[in-house]
Amino acid sequence: MTFTQQTKGTDTMTALAQAQCEACRADAPKVSDEELAELIREIPDWNIEVRGDHMELERVFLFRTFRHALAFTNAVGAIAEEVGHHPALLTEWGKVTVTWWSHEMRGLHRNDFIMAARTDQLAASAEGRK
Numbered sequence: 001m002t003f004t005q006q007t008k009g010t011d012t013m014t015a016l017a018q019a020q021c022e023a024c025r026a027d028a029p030k031v032s033d034e035e036l037a038e039l040i041r042e043i044p045d046w047n048i049e050v051r052g053d054h055m056e057l058e059r060v061f062l063f064r065t066f067r068h069a070l071a072f073t074n075a076v077g078a079i080a081e082e083v084g085h086h087p088a089l090l091t092e093w094g095k096v097t098v099t100w101w102s103h104e105m106r107g108l109h110r111n112d113f114i115m116a117a118r119t120d121q122l123a124a125s126a127e128g129r130k
């Protein structure tokens, strides 16, 4: 899995968000422990959850209303569809839990970190954040 960072901007999260996702393959390499330590620093508000035999990236976003939560849910869904890499999305009143991991390879790929960074960028401009 190559991973091309379009820019080496000062804000590494922005650079991560602008990186290109690659098509997920079952035999794609999981991120190494070193990559994990480096990449999680670029998305500091995300938690690494160990679930069964794999890790997942997860963050809760709070909103004033269900309508705002639903709008954000749909915005995340749209960027997922654009790249063909999809999160788990739990939408509740005033709250959206976003979880990224790579199903076919049962683990964390750089794509998951890219999409978490893009999710943060969406949240930065989302209406009704608490």
Ligand SMILES: C[C@H](O)[C@H](O)[C@H]1CNC2=NC(N)=NC(=O)C2=N1
Residues within 6 Å of the ligand: 024, 084, 085, 086, 087, 100, 101, 102, 103, 104, 105
């Ligand atoms: C056929 C389709 O492209 C694949 O099933 C994609 C869809 N979206 C995906 N999303 C995630 N998170 N992991 C995958 O392995 C995955 N595979």
